[in-house]
Amino acid sequence: MVPGDGVGPELMTAVKEVFKLSPLSWLILASHLFLLPFSPHPLGETRRGVVLHEEQQSRHQGRKLDLFANVVHVNSLPGYSTRHNNLDLVIIREQTEGEYSSLEHESVSGVVACLKIITREKSRRIAKFAFDYATKKGRSKVTAVHKANIMKLGDGLFLQSCAEVAELYPKIKYESIIIDNCCMQLVQNPYQFDVLVMPNLYGNIIDNLAAGLVAEPV
Missing domain, CATH: 3.40.718.10 (Isopropylmalate Dehydrogenase)
Known part of the structure; x- marks a missing residue:
């Protein structure tokens, strides 16, 4: 989970509450680890999962990838x-x-x-x-x-x-x-x-x- 800044941490707290009954475990990462979309995955090759990140960081990536x-x-x-x-x-x-x-x-x-x-x-x-x-x-x-x-x-x-x-x-x-x-x-x-x-x-x-x-x- 990459909470980001602004309202990010508050939103991610709500996300964790929604998924509290699921078997997910969370690893909190600093926002800067998500800046380079094609760099090695910060979780390593042996892990599989979903990266959740706050919207401001998402907008930054969206422009770079022309989404x-x-x-x-x-x-x-x-x-x-x-x-x-x-x-x-x-x-x-x-x-x-x-x-x-x-x-x-x-x-x-x-x-x-x-x-x-x-x-x-x-x-x-x-x-x-x-x-x-x-x-x-x-x-x-x-x-x-x-x-x-x-x-x-x-x-x-x-x-x-x-x-x-x-x-x-x-x-x-x-x-x-x-x-x-x-x-x-x-x-x-x-x-x-x-x-x-x-x-x-x-x-x-x-x-x-x-x-x-x-x-x-x-």
Whole structure:
């Protein structure tokens, strides 16, 4: 187990609680041992198991390996009553660009600039992934989540790229929605959504909101 930092240690404590009845045994490793994905396995060749690591470290590895699509299937659990039952929607986020690229610096003391990078190539790639996913899984609609009303260039390029790719999939309905409104609509009527595709930061927000829709008991 590689707890990482931030909320990592707290999350991993919860993971251990979930698996306490399993035959697993845990070996806690320092986060730096997981930085090199192709280095010799820190547990040695004779051990077999699963390495659990905190999300911040996972994002670092994801960018190095170009793991560009994060797919979260939000599905209600049978027999577990929540505010919204029988939910079945998919959240797809691009995870190599945007604010989570950690491209920030302190220009002068007390002034920090954080760069949000959006490219046509990677925006089209994640849009195509979303439409291909919808096609393969028999989904009927893809919704692009954005903030192009304010970030007209960056999110505008993402939105334009999604619209261009949508034209290649005439059998899949395409919509777009501003991130603010998307959050409100998910709380009020999540059944209107099927597959949602979005940049990285919005995906992190929507992932957690959607988890609450299927996890909070009435």
